[in-house]
Amino acid sequence: MLHIETLIATAVAKIVREVSGEEVNPDSIVIQKTRKEFEGDFTLVVFPFARFLRQSPEQAADTIGKSLICELELVEKYQVVKGFLNLTLTKGFWQVFLLQSLDDAQFGYQKGHGGMVVRPEEGKKEKMGTDRPMVVEFSSPNTNKPLHLGHIRNNLLGYSVSLLLEAAGKRVFKVNLVNDRGIHICKSMLAWMLTGEGETPESSGKKGDKLVGDYYVRFEKMLREEADAIANEKGLSDEDARNEAPLMKQARELLRKWEERDHEVISVWKKMNGWVYDGFDKTYARLGIDFDKTYYESDTYLLGRDIVKEGLKQGLLYQKEDGSVWADLTEHNIDPKLLLRADGTSVYMTQDIGTAQLRYDDYGPEKMIYVVGNEQNHHFSVLKKVLDLLGKPYADAIHHLSYGMVELPAGRMKSREGTVVDADDLMDEMFATAGKMTEELGKTQDFPDEEKAVLYNTLGLGALKYFILKVDPKKNMLFNPEESIDFNGNTGPFIQYTYARIRSVMRKAGEERFESAKQGFAGAPLSEKEKQLLKILHDFPATVLEAAGEMSPARIANYAYELARSYNQFYHDHSVLNEPDLAVSNFRLCLSHLTAQAIHNAMALLGIKVPERM
RNA sequence: GGCCCCGUAGUUCAACGGAUAGAAUGGAAGUUUCCUAAACUUUAGAUACAGGUUCGAUUCCUGUCGGGGCUACCA
Numbered sequence: 091m092l093h094i095e096t097l098i099a100t101a102v103a104k105i106v107r108e109v110s111g112e113e114v115n116p117d118s119i120v121i122q123k124t125r126k127e128f129e130g131d132f133t134l135v136v137f138p139f140a141r142f143l144r145q146s147p148e149q150a151a152d153t154i155g156k157s158l159i160c161e162l163e164l165v166e167k168y169q170v171v172k173g174f175l176n177l178t179l180t181k182g183f184w185q186v187f188l189l190q191s192l193d194d195a196q197f198g199y200q201k202g203h204g205g206m207v208v209r210p211e212e213g214k215k216e217k218m219g220t221d222r223p224m225v226v227e228f229s230s231p232n233t234n235k236p237l238h239l240g241h242i243r244n245n246l247l248g249y250s251v252s253l254l255l256e257a258a259g260k261r262v263f264k265v266n267l268v269n270d271r272g273i274h275i276c277k278s279m280l281a282w283m284l285t286g287e288g289e290t291p292e293s294s295g296k297k298g299d300k301l302v303g304d305y306y307v308r309f310e311k312m313l314r315e316e317a318d319a320i321a322n323e324k325g326l327s328d329e330d331a332r333n334e335a336p337l338m339k340q341a342r343e344l345l346r347k348w349e350e351r352d353h354e355v356i357s358v359w360k361k362m363n364g365w366v367y368d369g370f371d372k373t374y375a376r377l378g379i380d381f382d383k384t385y386y387e388s389d390t391y392l393l394g395r396d397i398v399k400e401g402l403k404q405g406l407l408y409q410k411e412d413g414s415v416w417a418d419l420t421e422h423n424i425d426p427k428l429l430l431r432a433d434g435t436s437v438y439m440t441q442d443i444g445t446a447q448l449r450y451d452d453y454g455p456e457k458m459i460y461v462v463g464n465e466q467n468h469h470f471s472v473l474k475k476v477l478d479l480l481g482k483p484y485a486d487a488i489h490h491l492s493y494g495m496v497e498l499p500a501g502r503m504k505s506r507e508g509t510v511v512d513a514d515d516l517m518d519e520m521f522a523t524a525g526k527m528t529e530e531l532g533k534t535q536d537f538p539d540e541e542k543a544v545l546y547n548t549l550g551l552g553a554l555k556y557f558i559l560k561v562d563p564k565k566n567m568l569f570n571p572e573e574s575i576d577f578n579g580n581t582g583p584f585i586q587y588t589y590a591r592i593r594s595v596m597r598k599a600g601e602e603r604f605e606s607a608k609q610g611f612a613g614a615p616l617s618e619k620e621k622q623l624l625k626i627l628h629d630f631p632a633t634v635l636e637a638a639g640e641m642s643p644a645r646i647a648n649y650a651y652e653l654a655r656s657y658n659q660f661y662h663d664h665s666v667l668n669e670p671d672l673a674v675s676n677f678r679l680c681l682s683h684l685t686a687q688a689i690h691n692a693m694a695l696l697g698i699k700v701p702e703r704m
Numbered sequence: 705g706g707c708c709c710c711g712u713a714g715u716u717c718a719a720c721g722g723a724u725a726g727a728a729u730g731g732a733a734g735u736u737u738c739c740u741a742a743a744c745u746u747u748a749g750a751u752a753c754a755g756g757u758u759c760g761a762u763u764c765c766u767g768u769c770g771g772g773g774c775u776a777c778c779a
Contacts, residue, residue: 120720120721120722122720122722125723125724127723127724128723133722133723135722135723137722137759137760140759141759147759171723172723173722173723173759173760174722174723230779232779269779272778272779273778273779274778274779387779414777423707424775425775428776428777430777431777432777433777435777437776437777437778437779438776438778438779441779463773464708464709464773464774465773465774466774466779467708467709467773467774468707468708468773468774468775469774469779492709494709494710494772495772495773497772501772502772502773527742528742531741531742533740533742549742557716560717560718561716561717562717562718564709564710565709565710565717566709566710566771566772566773567716567717568715568716568717570715570716573715573716576716576728576729577742578728578729578742578743579727579728579729579742580716580717580718580727580728580729581728581742583742584728584742584743586742587740587742587743588742588743590740590742591739591740591743594739594740595739595740598739599739636720644717644718648717648718648719648727651727651728652727655727658743658744659743659744659745661739661740661743661744662735662743662744662745663744665738665739666739667739668738668739703740704740704742
């Protein structure tokens with residue numbers, strides 16, 4: 091059904107044109123929900139038109155209000171407060187909206203492809219009419235360390251943004267890019283080869299990614315000792331000492347051998363990475379994250395290297411005397427960027443060039459979205475410029491979805507100081523807290539153990555995901571390990587609870603009762619709380635489009651909270667099943683059902699499940 | 705040094721340039737013979753500072769102060 095704000099805006103544009111002859115772009119007309127201290131449903135901000143109409147804002151509002159009543163049957167009455175035109179819609183409009191939405195299990199989601207509005211850059215609106223897919227890359231782990239809280243934010247964001255784009259009608263491919271090669275991988279390999287004594291996940295009982303991570307830490311410790319000794323002995327700077335250290339030399343040698351496909355090195359590499367993937371798979375599964383395709387840097391860096399060499403041949407890049415290859419970016423006022431080292435090995439940028447090409451070849455996407463922390467803003471701006479320099483058509487399709495850091499009270503997480511919050515540990519804690527809270531409330535005494543476990547998982551993950559996704563992706567956020575994540579107030583469990591409450595009512599009503607209720611609420615009056623709830627429900631489809639356009643799950647999280655809060659207020663003031671007036675009871679039952687549907691669909695966009703009872 | 709981002713109640717988060725800056729949490733005070741009190745109600749409490757643009761600024765511009773990031777032949 092047509093969105094009412096659009097309808098009003100179009101009508102206003104027409105009125106202004108008829109009265110003054112001025113053309114007004116309907117997109118520029120501001121319609122907002124009326125603040126609750128005033129009477130009305132929607133408010134038109136009249137100030138911008140007052141000049142066109144050569145009237146005071148109040149007069150202009152009155153003029154437009156009068157015409158709107160004639161123009162739109164849905165508008166029942168209006169009131170003017172200063173330059174604000176407050177419109178009240180008919181009760182019939184709200185009831186028709188409810189009735190039409192009731193049977194839509196996909197309520198809030200776009201049907202079919204295309205037609206969404208996206209604002210990739212601030213303030214820029216752009217119609218996206220094509221059927222080309224969106225590729226969303228997220229997670230992008232290194233295979234030398236387990237996943238931590240930073241990765242959780244990344245994964246949840248990427249996954250939710252993918253769902254959002256899909257809900258907005260796009261075809262979406264979720265891809266992971268595993269950084270499975272490079273000097274850092276060689277470090278954990280080397281430590282394992284030197285000190286591991288054949289330890290495996292099976293022999294030690296450790297999760298594979300944890301085991302490999304331990305060797306990475308061990309390498310850094312051993313290197314520290316060597317570097318300190320050398321620094322003392324030769325009076326070198328820390329950086330130089332680290333580079334001079336035999337361990338570092340061995341690691342570089344290992345990387346060189348790896349690039350030569352040395353059998354022994356490759357076999358250790360495969361073995362250890364296999365352990366890590368087993369570990370990652372468990373963590374992803376538990377988080378509820380999945381991918382359509384996984385790229386490996388080890389498969390793409392050579393392609394990147396070829397593209398760079400080709401660029402060099404075409405004279406788009408230049409070579410230094412030592413043989414290293416560079417991109418000249420002086421026209422952008424950026425330092426030259428190294429793309430191939432003198433020894434021919436590639437750097438991060440090189441492989442990103444390769445992956446971009448591969449991804450373009452694989453999907454021909456409209457946009458390639460990279461969910462990567464804002465510390466890499468510079469990297470991506472350089473990547474786009476280098477691809478542009480190389481004449482790649484997809485340079486513009488690259489969109490860096492840059493998100494803020496998760497910080498601890500003491501600052502950012504540092505593995506060297508052991509302040510990293512491990513992803514698996516955190517999920518364990520959330521599960522335990524959910525169980526403890528629920529049992530203290532005595533809500534699950536009659537639950538079988540299996541249902542308890544499912545519920546605590548749902549609630550623990552719900553709390554965690556909501557906690558992270560409710561924050562604007564662009565902003566840094568704070569996590570305090572000393573305080574457990576809340577289950578009361580503006581939280582995931584609060585919204586889940588609201589859903590469970592509604593489901594309980596629906597169960598008591600029964601399917602038949604609900605079916606007949608749909609046919610029988612025409613005459614029911616509309617209370618303030620009920621209307622408030624309907625207004626919020628009506629907003630859902632537009633909110634999904636906006637959230638998709640801004641690639642901001644936070645918009646959905648805040649929406650879901652507002653909706654749940656509004657329902658709880660309604661629920662507190664009104665009885666659904668004990669209401670004596672049948673029409674009113676029917677109406678409330680339907681209202682409850684649509685609310686549950688909207689909560690379910692909103693939370694689904696965040697990757698959060700909702701329980702039937704809790 | 706240069707470039708970029710961020711400063712909103714004690715704390716954690718909201719607010720397309722629009723009305724009296726919203727929530728949550730913590731503090732204070734209440735609500736349950738009634739569909740789930742993980743709820744609801746009341747209450748005190750904030751736009752770092754100084755200018756500018758505007759009918760209107762938390763939002764845009766300039767400067768100051770404070771925090772973070774980037775400025776790698778790490779990723």
